[in-house]
Amino acid sequence: EIPTEQWAQVIEKTGGPVDYKKIPVQKPGPDEVLVNIKFSGVCHTDLHAVNGDWPLATKLPLVGGHExxxxxxxxxxxxxxxxxxxxxxxxxxxxxxLACEFCQTSDEPLCPKPLLSGYTVDGTFQQYCIAKAAHVARIPKGTDLAAIAPVLCAGITVYKGLKESGVKPGQWVAIVGAGxxxxxxxxxxARAMGLRTIAIDSGDEKKKMTTELGAEAFVDxxxxxxxxxxxxxxxxxxxxPHAVILVAVNEKPFQQAAEYVRPRxxxxxxxxxxxxxxxxPVFESVIKMxxxxxxxxxxxxxxxEAIEFFTRGLIKAPFKVVGLSELQMVYDKMHKGEIVGRYVLDTSK
Ligand code: 8ID
Ligand code: ZN
Structure with a gap:
């Protein structure tokens, strides 16, 4: 039975804090589904939303989360x-x-009227979340829901980024923020796609993890x-490297990558x-094409496709499970750059 009330993490104003409390369960509209969220990953985007880091306002009050x-x-x-x-x-x-040029050409993230989970609509840091049926990810029966949660943003995003880079099997990719x-x-x-990886991040723990995940070199x-x-x-x-994937939350590496990327x-x-x-630098950018x-x-x-890689057993990244009630602790660690891999919230505690 669907309850009328549920636990959620809510921010009332930009800057936080998050408040763990009971809120009503919503009913899905005609083209929507109601998902009983079992696990949700915590993405750095959720922290950007709390902090108001971007030139795009969130709804308020807001339930964050999109994994x-x-x-x-x-x-x-x-x-x-x-x-x-x-x-x-x-x-x-x-x-x-689903009607604009971008939706028609399967570039739906570029839709000018998107609904963004945990940003412009309430997201997954609650036990029951609404989403448009057309867009929910289909997950095969029997899937480990805690393990697949990080794939739903982090996995999809980096898989797409690697594809967009045009890098081919056997070529080198630098991952900046690899830890x-x-x-x-x-x-x-990258490993599943046959690429060779240089991990860039900091500290022994992240070096060890990225090496275990398949990186052949680590630059601190x-x-x-x-x-x-x-x-x-x-x-x-x-x-x-033939490609650089920038996933760091710091401006400096965005200004360095063009210097070390391979010509072409x-x-x-x-x-x-x-x-x-x-x-x-214009000079190097031009002469290196x-x-x-x-x-x-x-x-x-x-x-x-990203989910299929996971289902085939090719994607095993470390994650730590804690209760939904512990979200603030996760944000504090994330702010300090102390998270190795991903935190996943169990919405039952
Ligand atoms: O679709 C998108 N473009 C998309 C999707 C999802 C997330 C974009 N993002 C964005 C997030 O909003 C965030 O800005 O990607 C960024 C990374 O999200 P995350 O992986 O969830 O963040 P994290 O777990 O905190 O990891 C960031 C890593 O960057 C390292 C840190 O040590 C940390 O391991 N890092 C930093 I900060 N500075 C670095 C540097 N100079 C660095 N690594 C290398 N060089
Ligand atoms: Zn995300």
């Missing part, structure tokens, strides 16, 4: 392809118009005397540090 895995408990009248009892994932893209949530999944997707941005030289030296011919290489920007700007591009989550097909 929610659970079971469908109710569907609207118009929903025919998702059934009560199905497993489903609530992603960042909660819904889109965090997106980075740890990027190490796994905090202790390296010359990050650019060290990254280039990690490739056999010293010419640098691609820099993919994914991380969204507050107030940051991209910068690259480099490409610098943004990449933003993934479409429904990218999502299904």
């Amino acid at each position: 929610g895995a659970g079971e469908v408990v109710a569907v609207g009248d118009l929903v025919t392809d998702v059934k009560v009892g199905d497993l489903a994932g609530v992603k960042w893209l909660n819904g889109s118009c 965090g949530g997106l980075g740890s999944l990027a190490c796994q997707y 941005f905090a202790t390296s005397k010359n990050v650019v030289a060290d990254v280039q030296a990690a490739t056999p011919d010293g010419l640098g 290489g691609t820099v993919i920007c994914i991380g969204l540090p507050a107030g940051a700007y991209l910068k690259a 480099i490409r610098i591009q943004g990449s933003y989550v993934g479409n429904r097909k990218d999502s299904a």
